[in-house]
Amino acid sequence: MSRARTASLTLDEFLPYRLSVAANVVSQRVARVYAEQYGLSTQEWRLIAVLGEDGERTQLELIKRTRMEKVPVSRAARSLEERGLVRSATSESDARSRRLSLTAAGRRIYERVAPAALEAEAEVLAELGPDERALLRSLLERIERAASRALKQGP
Template sequence: MPRAADARTVARVTEQLKLDDFLPYRLSIASNRVSDAVAGTYRALFGLRISEWRLVAVLAESEGLSQQALGARTQMDKVTVSRAAIALVDRGLVARAANPSDQRSHNLALTEAGRALYAEVAPKALEIERRLFGGFDASDLERFRAMLARIEDAVDRL
């Protein structure tokens, strides 16, 4: 009769991780591939990195946000947000303004040039989305969005 330690060892061996079947890995790979495809388009057509486009897109939906708020909305770390913001300010696409609720920080907002760029990029982004998900019917996409929300909720609970 096997000892308890031996039974645990057997259980671990039979439940070995197979990376191609590991859903967090597969999700990461799919996300990276989609991001790479999108990034190539943004870089080639508009000279934007993904992080820069994310800031432009979020700022287009607001009157201005702090870098901290941008980090929270985009799920990017402080350094990535800061570098993207600097690049966008240097290109004249984003301007810094005093934050009325916190005098120690600044809000970032799109300039007129930034809004014009957004108006060019947004239709391309929607076209990429249509091409990428064109083979799925509406109910598949609805379930996929619901599953993504459930995954995000599960991560929050971890």
């Protein structure tokens, strides 16, 4: 009886591994900006960035927007609130839900870190030309859409 040949896994050629490694290295570079200067974790910065860009949001909306799990979002929100960078208010439409927004101090951090984060991103992308950057963004969007569809379909 012949056994079907099993595909060999080579991590350096495995897309999830490569994406994860690349994301970690890029995030670490950008994290220097907000971690060293403001003592923010990656999760905290993501919430500040979303609130800075989108305005007031519920924790559920933040979970969907950041693709982070509920517990890290809750912890980051609580930490930011304790530091006076985010305010929380009961949602008018759902008393069980809290709406988060940046305080003036949180807004100042967002306005200082966002340009520095963009500079760090430009540094990372410096070896790519404009067409390559556009292609990279397009390919990442397509991969995200395909993975999201696969998640909705189940195993």
